[in-house]
Amino acid sequence: MEFFQHVLNALQFGSFYALIALGYTLVYGVLRLINFAHGDIFMVGAYIAYFVAIMLLGADGVAAGAGLSPGLTLAITVPVTMILTSLVGVTLERTMYRPLRRKGADRLYVVITALMAGLILENGNLALLGASRKSFPELLQKVVWTFGGVSVTNLKVIVIVAAVVVFGLLQFIVTRTKIGMAMRGISYDKFAIPLMGIPLDTIIVFTFILGSSMAGLAGILFAMSYPILEPYMGALIGWKAFIAAVVGGIGDIRGAIVGGFLLGFIEIGVVAVFPSTLRDLFAFSVLLGILWLKPTGLFGVAKTTKI
């Protein structure tokens, strides 16, 4: 029974890794840019969800609260948060990444800029909102189902389903739609794409919208599952999701989802079998081993160099 409980736990936490890893991989797949601010965009998403929710609920002493029911609040919060979070992502791209790209800077300078942008989001939040943590209101009546010693909450099920649905949606967009084709095209040749009459910047902005709104969605689900918000909440999970995306084969949507779940299973598996103090040591050694055996990740294709 303990085994099934662990599997469920791994599925749930893996879903978060996967959702965030999807954002990394989308942007990477198009721009070859590691958007290190992504973990913090996720954090901003959670905070936006918080403010939207308490505004609508009228909780926590917000006088202007609309006093809506929790269910209705949730229904409105999800799309609003996704839109607002994608705005944050697009702002970063417009104000910081695009000018650098235009100047032809080395790709790693854009990566470092992303890292700095993440720090600004974290510490700006700390400076503006203070060090107090925020408690996310309960928008969904929690139901715990127990089957012979295995406990599942309705939220866990929603999170896992959401990860799978988002994966399916993104896979559809990228492989079956015109805009997805353009996205894949950019990753092959950034210079040829504008010549084909495809608006490069529009596609890039679309990618950021897609990636950041997924971070926003992950932010809401995370805030509902772990209802304590703090400015640094996105840092660690962001790094780990990045690792998951790379282990899966960065740039490939299947890789992100598999990498995310894999990391969830490894981490929880190590805790389940070994003393939990060894978790990081073992989990990262396993990942190192995987990359040793498959140097371009699980789904990554080795770039063939023509001489």
Added chain:
Amino acid sequence: MKNMTVKVLLAVLALALGAFALTGCGKDGDVIKIGFNLELTGDIPKVGEASKFAAEMLKEDINAKGGLEVGGKKYKLEFVYQDNEAKAESAVNAALKLITQDNVVAIIGPNSSKQAIPAGGACNDNQTPMVSPWSTNPDTTKDRPWVFRAAFLDPFQGPVAANFAAKQFGAKTSAVLFDIANDYSKGLAEIFKTEWEKKSGAGTVVAFESHGTKDQDFSAQLTKIVAAKPDFIFVPDNYNQVALIIKQARDLGYKGPFMGSDAWGSAELMTLCGKECIGQFFSTHYAAAGAQGATKEFIDRYNEKYKYVPDDVAALTWDATRLVLQAIQEAGKVEKDIKTERKIVRDALANIKEFAGITGTMKFHGTGDPDKCAVVVQISPEGKFEFKESVCP
């Protein structure tokens, strides 16, 4: 053109360096300067913020009365805050800056042992008294005559929790969940384990699990703990993690009680944890609910000013700062020379045998570590921390 930019940059850099070398030559009037070496950013900003708030309140109090009276003369207080970013090297730099640039008489902080141990070394080497409000690691004050602290040590708190839980829950077995990357949490967890196994026999700590500092998911550890069926779970963790741990344990079907440590003692615990925490016990420095006298006054005023009930860090900072101020007063005079002043303040600090703080009475025995009583509180249905038992060494 491009070279021009570099040259301008280099010039700016040179200027910045020059300006930097010239900073920090202040003048001293009839003021007493005390430095604060706090974790305002980094991993635990809330701790630094609470310390700063408490200190500000104390300063306003005393300055409103015209200042601190030493040897018949009133001196205004000036508190200098330095952020140590919750980093060891930054804490040393902050301490050295306070000592050599800001010319403070004494330093309060850092709070966390990771910063307090190296900063304590710097203060001791430079003969400046330092009081850490919150550090519980024995190394902070060990062999350092200039370093003091206001908190009790882990080896005292561990047994308090073990004894209380055995009695209250009638427990035979226990489980522990702690933060591997936090020396406070790990130290307390280990002392608790030794103490419990001494009492109830080997193997009665049925699960001993850890997590990382910024983790938010504890389901794997809790699944193992729940499967081991302990009579209660000891969680020597920070309050923000406690809130998540208790919620997740309940989701996994655990119905038993929890026992906590002083790091639970924050007003935020209840806003974050809500009804799930009601009825749980933890050992701490003081009980906010039902507090009397100076303690109550402090809590009420802090609550009014900053809109939340103060954490133990705030209360301990208050005590630590008052301890230093008392030493300054007992020294009887304020020396012009900062080095002599620090010396007499340290000697006065070392001479304090008993100090009535708002976190209880502290007795010093020349080691810089206080003996003080711990209290065990229970979280009431209104979310107040109600006094349950007091344990004195």
Added chain:
Amino acid sequence: MQKHTFTITMFAGMAVLAVLAQLGVINQYLQSVIMLMGVNIILCSSLNLVNGYMGEFSCGHGGFMCVGAYASSLVTVLCFSKNHILGAPLLPDSLALLAFPLALAAGAAVAAVAGLVVAVPSFKTRGDYLAIITLAANYIVISAIDNLEIIGGPRGFMGMNATVNAMNDLVQIPWMLLWVLGGTLFSVWILRRFVSSTLGKGVPAIAQDEIAAEIMSVDTNRMKLIAFMLSSGLAGLAGGLFAHILGYVNPHSFDIMKSTEVMVMVYLGGMGSLSGATLSAVLFTVLLEVLRPLEIWKWVVIPLLLILLMQFRPEGIMGNKELSDLFPKLKKYYSFK
């Protein structure tokens, strides 16, 4: 003459700093800032070898620094201080001056060996996949030390002050300042010598075209091994100095935050420029100290400044040029090889 001006200036500068420190003109705080600056210069220039010259993206430099810090601390603590687990000191205090550089070298050597963890996978993989391997290596080092109870685990490790005190007992001068300055000079000097030699130029050749390098007789695996081990070894040296400046180490001082800090310094200075690395390390350390009064806003202002700087100069302060490339007149006065 110009062959030696640089060396002479540097040694004279060191001597002047030491005398000023000895006379108390430079107070403890400034000394400590200068020492951390030195450590940052070592870290930044050594990471520049991998991230700048070799064009890899290593983001686990803190891990190697950690290994070096613990290794050299263990040696000095074993030799010169009483520790409740490791026992009585093995050597008399009078040998401290001799043993200290050996301890630093030991730390560097152990860190260099740890560099193999990253160097060997780099034969097969590169770019972002290698970045993850370095990241994982950093986590593994910290987690391993957390689990090593004998050296304090998360509680940290101390006792290194005994060695510094022993040196002070011999002659009362600012020893650590001298060691750090010496270590910094040494690191920059051997890196400069390495990258200006034909052997060392194989490293940028790998960055620019690995296949051409291999076909043109550059043993790429050997060069990668050398670059990674030299880089991590110097990070270990920086770690050893850092540990003895603070007199206390804690595994979490070397986490991913430290690694990113060093990374930022490298790209700020410019990929493949030693003077850029030195300048940016100095600039970064000074910024950290000057902006202290801003408290929480400091960590909003610093990234903002760096972002602006990168918009302004998208190839870092120096690009891949050295100081003497930008100011050709300087060549008249010194040559640094």
Added chain:
Amino acid sequence: MSLLEIKGLTCRFGGLIAVNDFNIELGERQMVALIGPNGAGKTTVFNLISGFYQPSEGAITVLGKDTRGMRPHQVTSLGVARTFQGIRLWGEMSVLDNIRVSQHYRCGYSLLDCFLRTRKYMLRETEIERTAWELLEAMDLKDCAHELPRNLSYGLQRRVEIARAMSLKPSLLLLDEPAAGLNSADVEGLIKLVRWIHDTYPVTIWMIEHQMKVVMSLCSHIKVIDFGATIADGSPAEIQANPAVIKAYLGDDTI
């Protein structure tokens, strides 16, 4: 002992046979060409020789040494230098440095020598530097010694690439389409340069080339392959008359 001996060389990528039973034997100071239609496997042969691919079957012997299992830099240090179809110079390094680094295997000093600037180091470095300057001088590249290759014209880049290969002091020089992308004036220059190299240095030159003008005016012997298999072998005149070659290039003329 022959300079290069290839026997039964076969290379498969999955199901595709890129090179099939290829044989050749080269002596000293020869000048030969390998031609064939696009995708015939010519470059693959070069890649196999330089150790970039490992043969599926067959053996390559350079100066009596079997090169199977060797890494490219090891093969190179036996005396096999090559250029590339697309120019692969190190773009951020000066022309001089390009030619210094290519003598890497001749460094011969240890890391410690490098740090301490020992006598050995100084000697080797002077030697390397001298070789580089001599080559630049001889190949008329002295003026652009301190330029970055990417700032040079395509023709000059070709010349630098050949100079870089020659700095290895090879006994076998493999040129992979040296005339690709050059204008007719540059092609004339190239022909002169290659002939001059062949006359001046003790080197065998083996080139892949599509421009028949270059091949016919330089080479004494031509080998033609198609779909990995050798279809003709002989002097320029013989090849020009060979119907199989014409068929391979132009297809069946039955249309």
